[in-house]
């Protein structure tokens with residue numbers, strides 16, 4: 221089954237899937253393994269494995285610091301692959317690689333995609349990679365059966381959304397608001413209008429991210445989108461109140 | 475003149491450049507590209523720009539012959555293009571006021587800028603004050619410490635200065651922070667990038683505004699030495715904006731060497747330098763929105779760089795310079811901190827000119843080269859900025875006990891007042 225079919229299969233059992241997120245190597249690879257167990261137990265459907273990068277310019281303050289600390293602790297690209305492979309062998313959620321273009325091209329587009337596929341990864345989310353640039357990456361991903369996830373954003377014109385729609389596969393990541401990750405989003409008519417515009421541009425499952433932190437936010441997505449992305453809220457719960465709080469947060473969302 | 479628009483293809487210069495930006499900025503960058511294209515095709519725009527720089531920023535800046543040092547070295551005659559005489563004391567004003575005029579055309583009212591040495595920050599804050607814009611400047615914590623006088627002036631000029639504690643706390647982290655601001659504020663804010671780097675169209679746009687240096691210098695040179703080309707033109711290379719500015723005036727001169735001076739820091743053996751092109755120390759990568767040579771490890775993580783000059787302490791370099799380097803047109807040198815301090819001292823004592831530490835890299839390269847050439851040869855060097863801002867760093871390097879006493883006394887006076 222391809223990624224879209226997998227997602228549709230899971231959607232038969234619940235109205236909104238959850239995609240959670242971690243930064244490989246932060247707070248530590250051991251913590252990551254514990255996080256992944258919690259995500260699995262909570263019934264999370266997809267997990268973003270963010271490969272830390274020294275220049276995380278699309279990340280908010282919480283993730284920026286986490287990227288830096290993961291690198292300070294010596295996290296290498298090889299560790300990220302290993303973590304993903306470990307999770308794939310143990311859990312049933314679908315792993316997705318998230319990170320920056322440079323990480324991919326330093327390894328080599330083809331070799332990187334091959335490795336991700338071998339580690340059980342299903343897709344790449346690369347926020348600093350518009351589909352027009354370096355089409356080698358898109359070709360390599362396709363050759364190894366990976367989807368390159370397109371991001372749709374509130375500032376895109378309808379024409380641009382349409383272009384992104386034609387290039388998308390797997391699912392589409394709809395950004396709920398302007399700005400970087402981390403800040404809260406008011407899930408209101410503004411966001412609903414945005415989601416409508418994304419919906420018009422693609423028939424693929426739609427993930428909505430940036431600022432989802434409560435069961436109300438997920439409830440808001442019911443009937444509007446297929447996947448809720450939980451990023452900063454999980455890490456913040458982990459950092460401020462520990463694993464149990466992070467577990468409760470996920471339990472409330474799934 | 476050599477044409478920067480003729481060598482660009484879809485935002486690339488050979489393999490380098492591009493626009494690796496988050497999708498949320500797609501529309502903003504498209505708007506910027508189209509506003510810039512319209513402006514540069516409008517002859518009135520360049521005219522308005524030259525008029526502004528003439529009445530507000532001492533343009534055209536003169537060319538000065540370093541008579542004493544040329545005689546001391548006994549080789550080529552050395553000439554300086556005096557960008558230090560710009561309003562705010564560096565070439566940075568050229569780019570900033572150009573982008574300010576563009577902001578007026580785009581109807582934006584808030585400036586975001588990153589700064590390393592603080593020169594670009596001061597120039598941006600000055601432009602914002604003059605043109606009536608709000609202004610936020612991002613500056614790495616290490617640079618804030620190194621260039622405190624510039625922070626003082628930015629704040630006096632009404633700018634909000636935000637200290638960036640992420641990463642290596644230098645210029646690259648300030649760029650990331652400015653980007654993060656912009657992805658949330660693009661409706662009213664324009665990101666005034668300070669050098670010929672970043673996503674397309676910045677490398678081209680910044681080079682276009684800085685080309686005022688090369689255009690003037692070429693005309694002045696032809697008047698001074700009709701029918702003769704310089705033996706070499708030399709500029710320091712941080713991101714590459716003053717270099718691109720001067721080089722554009724001479725890239726079509728076949729006999730003229732084009733030389734960039736990067737930060738040699740403590741030498742190229744280790745990693746305490748910022749030489750990306752010299753001795754092929756950089757490797758190809760993508761960060762900060764563009765593809766170029768970066769100083770990075772095998773995983774593509776950017777390295778900590780070092781230079782006595784905060785403005786050269788950067789991991790990437792203009793994609794246009796990477797291209798010129800690949801095709802063999804640009805030659806790169808990397809004088810060390812020690813050589814640079816010696817060049818700076820010599821220039822102050824023998825010529826009465828106080829160069830910025832950044833610009834002193836170009837001087838050091840010229841002082842290396844001049845003695846190897848006949849006295850009939852002529853070198854044209856970009857004196858990108860003046861050195862007053864570097865008083866703390868230079869005083870440290872020169873070990874001036876009287877200055878240290880003065881600082882200690884001043885500090886004690888402040889302590890008592892508290």
Ligand SMILES: Cc1ncc(COP(=O)(O)O)c(C=O)c1O
Pocket residue numbers: 564565590591592593594668669670710711712713714715716717784785786830832833858859860
């Ligand atoms: C005086 C001066 N020269 C040179 C530079 C380096 O920048 P660029 O390579 O863009 O000219 C700086 C940067 O801050 C500077 O302040």
